[in-house]
Amino acid sequence: xxxxxxxxxxxxxxxxxxxxxxxxxxxxxLLTWLGTLAQVDRGLxxxxxxxxxxxxxxxxxxxxxxxxxxxxxxxxxLAVNILVxxxxxxxxxxxxxxxxxxxxxxxxxxAAGLVKLQASNDGHTTLYEGESKSYFQSYHELxxxxxxxxxxxxxxxxTVDGASLAHANPSHPAVxxxxxxxxRVEVTRYFENxxxxxxxxxxxAPTPVIDGxxxxxxxxxxxxxxxxxxVYVDVIAADGSVQNGxxxxxxxxxxxxxxxxxxxxxxxxxxxxxxxxxxxxxRFRKEDHPRTGMPRWxxxxxxxxxxxxxxxxTIFMNEPLRxxxxxxxxxxxxxxxxxxxDPLFSSLAVVRNPSDQWxxxxxxxxxxxxxxxxxxxxxxxxxxxxxRP
Amino acid sequence: xxxxxxxxxxxxxxxxxxxxxxxxxxxxxxxxxxxTVENFGTRFGVSTSERFGFSSAPxxxxxxxxxxxxxxxxxxxxxxxxxxxxRAPTSMRLxxxxxxxxxxxxxxxxxxxxxxxxIGANVNRWRGxxxxxxxxxxEAEGLPTGTLLGETAVRFDASGAYSGMGSTxxxxxxxxxxxxxxxxxxxxxxxxxxxxxIATELASFEAFAASLRVKDPDAAPGSVGVPPAVxxxxxxxxxxxxxxxxxxxxxxxxxxxxxxxxxxxWRQAPDRQMRSVTYLLGPQGEAECYVxxxxxxxxxxxxxxxxWRQQMGAGPLSSAELAGLERVPSLGGxxxxxxxxxxxxxxxxxxxxxxxxxxxxxxxxxxxxxxRTVFVKLVGPTGTVEAERGAFRAFVQSLEGAQ
Numbered sequence: 026x027x028x029x030x031x032x033x034x035x036x037x038x039x040x041x042x043x044x045x046x047x048x049x050x051x052x053x054x055l056l057t058w059l060g061t062l063a064q065v066d067r068g069l070x071x072x073x074x075x076x077x078x079x080x081x082x083x084x085x086x087x088x089x090x091x092x093x094x095x096x097x098x099x100x101x102x103l104a105v106n107i108l109v110x111x112x113x114x115x116x117x118x119x120x121x122x123x124x125x126x127x128x129x130x131x132x133x134x135x136a137a138g139l140v141k142l143q144a145s146n147d148g149h150t151t152l153y154e155g156e157s158k159s160y161f162q163s164y165h166e167l168x169x170x171x172x173x174x175x176x177x178x179x180x181x182x183x184t185v186d187g188a189s190l191a192h193a194n195p196s197h198p199a200v201x202x203x204x205x206x207x208x209r210v211e212v213t214r215y216f217e218n219x220x221x222x223x224x225x226x227x228x229x230a231p232t233p234v235i236d237g238x239x240x241x242x243x244x245x246x247x248x249x250x251x252x253x254x255x256v257y258v259d260v261i262a263a264d265g266s267v268q269n270g271x272x273x274x275x276x277x278x279x280x281x282x283x284x285x286x287x288x289x290x291x292x293x294x295x296x297x298x299x300x301x302x303x304x305x306x307x308r309f310r311k312e313d314h315p316r317t318g319m320p321r322w323x324x325x326x327x328x329x330x331x332x333x334x335x336x337x338x339t340i341f342m343n344e345p346l347r348x349x350x351x352x353x354x355x356x357x358x359x360x361x362x363x364x365x366x367d368p369l370f371s372s373l374a375v376v377r378n379p380s381d382q383w384x385x386x387x388x389x390x391x392x393x394x395x396x397x398x399x400x401x402x403x404x405x406x407x408x409x410x411x412x413r414p
Numbered sequence: 415x416x417x418x419x420x421x422x423x424x425x426x427x428x429x430x431x432x433x434x435x436x437x438x439x440x441x442x443x444x445x446x447x448x449x450t451v452e453n454f455g456t457r458f459g460v461s462t463s464e465r466f467g468f469s470s471a472p473x474x475x476x477x478x479x480x481x482x483x484x485x486x487x488x489x490x491x492x493x494x495x496x497x498x499x500x501r502a503p504t505s506m507r508l509x510x511x512x513x514x515x516x517x518x519x520x521x522x523x524x525x526x527x528x529x530x531x532x533i534g535a536n537v538n539r540w541r542g543x544x545x546x547x548x549x550x551x552x553e554a555e556g557l558p559t560g561t562l563l564g565e566t567a568v569r570f571d572a573s574g575a576y577s578g579m580g581s582t583x584x585x586x587x588x589x590x591x592x593x594x595x596x597x598x599x600x601x602x603x604x605x606x607x608x609x610x611x612i613a614t615e616l617a618s619f620e621a622f623a624a625s626l627r628v629k630d631p632d633a634a635p636g637s638v639g640v641p642p643a644v645x646x647x648x649x650x651x652x653x654x655x656x657x658x659x660x661x662x663x664x665x666x667x668x669x670x671x672x673x674x675x676x677x678x679x680w681r682q683a684p685d686r687q688m689r690s691v692t693y694l695l696g697p698q699g700e701a702e703c704y705v706x707x708x709x710x711x712x713x714x715x716x717x718x719x720x721x722w723r724q725q726m727g728a729g730p731l732s733s734a735e736l737a738g739l740e741r742v743p744s745l746g747g748x749x750x751x752x753x754x755x756x757x758x759x760x761x762x763x764x765x766x767x768x769x770x771x772x773x774x775x776x777x778x779x780x781x782x783x784x785x786r787t788v789f790v791k792l793v794g795p796t797g798t799v800e801a802e803r804g805a806f807r808a809f810v811q812s813l814e815g816a817q
Contacts, residue, residue: 158454171445174458181448189443202444210445221466223684223692224699236462237684237694277467278460290458299451307524335600336531337524337539 040102041110049103056096059084070165070249078142097142104135123398130391137383145378146298149356152306152325153370159303161351161375164250166296169201169258169272171210172279173289187296190215190256198259207285211259218243219255221273233257235271256293260284298377301349303330307337309371311358323358325371340373352376463684490523493625495618509626513615518584519607521619523626525600533568533595536602544574544589560592562623563601567594573609588612590619667691670707672745672788675812677805695802701794703806705813712787715775719752722791726756726771742774744813745788749776751810758793770799774810788813 039045060076063084075082079095094102111128115121150161167187172180185201193199193212201210214232219240224230230239240255255273262268262284270280272293279292304327311323324341329348340346346353356374360367490509494500498521501510513519531539537554541547560569569592576587588609594601603626605612605619612619667674670690676682680693680703688706695701712718719739720730731739741748751774758769774790790813792799792806799806 159452160454172456172458173448174453175450178453179450180453180456182451183445183448185443185445199443202442204445206445223686238462238466273466276465278457278465280465281458281460288458290456292456334531336535 037109037113040105041114042106043110045102045106046110049099049106052094052099053096053103056093056099059093060096066247068247068249100135100138104132104139107131107135120401121398123394123396123401126394126397127391128394130387130389130394133383133387133390137380137387140380140383141378145376145380147374147376147378148295148298149372149374150300150304150353151370151372152304152327153368154306154309156370157303157305157330158300160297160299161373162295162297164295167254167274168294168296169210169212169256170279170292170294170297171203171206171289172292173287184296187254187293191217193256207287208260208262210291211261212256213259214240214257216240216242216255218245218252219273220253221255221271221276233269233271235269238271240271240273254293258291260289260291298375300351300375301331303332304328304353304373305330306371309358309369311369320358323355323371325355325373327373350377350379352378352381461684466684491625491627492622495615495622497615498618498622513607513611516608516611519605519611519615521603521605521622524602524604533593536593536595537568537570540570540589540591540604541572541574544572544576544587545583546572546574560623562592562594562603563626563628565594565596565601567592567601567603570604576606584608586610590616592623671786671815672705672707673814674705674809677802677809680805680809695792696794696798701792701798701802703790703792703802703809706789706791708787708789709785710787711777711784712775712789715750715777715787718775718789719750719773722752722771722773723754725759725793726754726769727759728754728756742807742811744774744776744810745778745815747776747778749774749788749790749810749813751807755796766793766795768796769793770796772799772803772806774806776810776813 056076060072063072063076075095077096080098081092082095083090083092085091107128111131112125115125146161146163148161148163150158152158167190168184169187169190171183171185173182175181190199190201190212193215195213199212199215201212203209219242221238222230222241223238224234231241232239235257240257243253246252253273253275255271258270258272258280260268260270260282268282268284270282270291272280272291274293274295276293279290281288281290283289306325306327308326309323310326311320313319314321322342324339326337326339327346328335329338329346331349338346340353340355342355345355352375354374354376355371357372359370359372492509494511497514499512499514501512508525509521509523511521534549534551534554537557538548541549554568558569560567569590571588571590573586573588575583575585576589577583586609587606589604589606590612591602591604593603603623605615607615667676672690674691676693680695681699683692683694683699683702686692686704690705690707692702692704695703716731716736719736723730740751742751743749751772754771754773756769756771758766758771770793772792775787777784777787779785790806790810792802
């Protein structure tokens with residue numbers, strides 16, 4: 026027998042088996058249960074990354090580590106199982122067209138999840154009245170931005186993913202290649218969560234003091250968005266001269282340095298994503314429940330400027346703005362401790378998800394398949410009953 | 415392939431996936447290709463104190479996210495009707511007026527590049543805010559016209575339950591407006607409030623609209639700009655008033671109504687909240703001297719001195735000891751000096767076993783009661799502080815009221 030054919034047949038049998046379906050569904054249930062429990066001690070973001078957006082993980086029960094397949098692996102195999110089992114095994118069988126349509130709908134749901142995982146971005150753009158932005162920034166992901174001011178007031182910007190710096194330490198700094206630049210950047214220390222303090226004389230700083238301040242490492246916060254990362258960087262020029270900087274995700278402005286007569290700055294910040302239009306907050310309004318500080322509603326009157334034309338739009342709860350593949354929702358406002366008369370900001374959640382509507386279409390396809398399948402069965406049953414003497 | 419072979423095969427696939435997953439995480443970071451972007455308030459050359467929010471300078475961390483700049487109403491001239499009040503403009507609401515009889519009354523002028531969505535869309539948006547159905551297509555263009563900023567404008571006048579942005583509807587409201595719409599730039603003048611008051615003020619609105627004009631007759635409405643060197647910051651965002659940043663030359667050795675002369679060798683540290691200035695002393699900056707100013711008596715001389723002594727592990731002062739403390743002339747009065755050796759315990763848990771604290775407290779009075787109290791405190795290892803004892807005294811005596 027042809028060995029390739031044997032392997033091919035074996036593959037098809039493995040990936041189309043009901044046993045694999047059941048096993049994967051059990052793992053999926055287990056992951057959901059364990060992941061939910063893990064959120065008691067750890068934040069949603071961290072658990073989501075480890076349990077669901079992973080291929081493998083090790084679940085800890087006391088000192089015992091239990092290896093498990095991650096959500097990506099389980100769902101990926103389940104998609105293959107449905108494709109092979111639902112479509113290939115049913116080929117040639119009669120009266121299964123409705124079931125095949127249902128499987129196509131389920132695969133659309135899987136595809137929507139895959140596209141969202143790989144191609145979607147989400148974050149927020151936060152504006153005070155009168156302020157404009159044409160980007161939104163992630164709640165979680167970081168980036169290191171190298172900035173150079175241009176003569177026309179704009180900025181030349183290069184970025185590097187913050188996750189690639191997370192391993193940096195004095196023994197093994199993360200060297201960021203400065204292509205075409207007269208210097209290189211070395212990240213010598215990375216802290217996932219830190220505060221920045223002025224160095225007082227009565228205590229020793231646990232980290233280098235730069236210009237009178239230092240980063241004080243802090244325990245990781247359960248809610249990932251509350252972690253304030255900090256890095257120490259060395260800028261090493263071609264002549265070997267070194268400039269040291271401290272960057273913090275909550276600093277108000279970047280660290281500026283000069284090399285070879287050119288001015289640059291480094292900024293550790295939440296990752297930014299450009300929007301194809303500019304949003305300006307014209308007015309933010311809210312109304313509290315009587316005698317409480319709890320808002321009954323809040324909304325943002327924004328101008329959306331695409332460069333060619335502008336239009337006024339009101340974004341309020343459950344009434345998002347959809348434009349150019351982005352959805353802007355009214356998410357929150359602040360500062361929470363603002364006194365009457367203080368300027369308030371409005372925070373708009375922004376989501377770019379190319380598969381935004383796919384689950385809807387997938388559900389429609391599934392509904393159509395079920396209707397077709399069971400409708401035919403019903404008609405056949407009724408016909409038989411009518412024909413029965 | 416039997417069931418054992420299938421199981422082994424499946425395990426091999428899973429193991430292979432695990433290997434590829436575990437081996438794919440060792441990429442060296444590289445900057446992306448350069449991209450030219452707009453500057454949304456990023457400032458270069460900002461001091462460390464300002465970057466991390468240790469100073470009250472504009473643009474500090476506490477001000478992050480606040481508007482960087484915006485156009486002002488200065489570009490327009492108008493006659494303010496009697497009873498109308500000016501409110502802080504925003505960069506969108508170049509003119510923002512209210513009425514002293516009812517805070518719900520609003521008059522705003524907004525300019526947009528382009529046609530802002532067109533006449534029909536804007537008329538129907540305003541009608542929607544009043545709870546009214548949209549006009550049939552083309553009907554908005556047939557509304558009466560007026561003049562706004564020298565341009566022909568559609569005149570809007572409707573009443574209803576005003577809900578603005580989805581809020582609880584304010585019944586019996588009226589909205590009167592002028593919409594000058596053009597692809598080259600559009601202007602929207604909108605007057606909203608309780609119908610009775612709007613009816614009373616309608617003539618004033620017409621007069622206001624007629625009086626409204628651009629200061630520079632050569633400037634198009636859409637080109638209203640911001641005067642150079644003027645920027646609005648968080649502190650003035652509420653008022654909308656632009657501020658001119660203070661020249662750097664005013665800042666050194668002078669703050670909170672005080673000026674002083676720092677001894678040689680003292681190095682100024684980044685600004686700290688509640689402190690006018692902080693200096694670091696000694697080769698490693700192991701001692702610290704700071705000046706703080708509090709209103710009134712700052713909690714009282716004795717309680718403050720006792721608190722300082724407690725930080726050094728010493729007990730409170732007796733009345734006789736308090737009366738016997740040395741005084742030196744400073745700020746037109748006499749500063750009380752204190753000298754406490756001991757083991758220092760700071761509020762943040764910092765410790766110096768063999769420490770010395772030198773302190774000075776001076777209350778400035780006005781009409782017999784303390785107007786403000788100045789605190790000067792030097793603390794650090796005994797050797798370092800002893801070496802600076804004379805400099806500390808000179809520093810206290812150098813304090814003056816700033817002009």
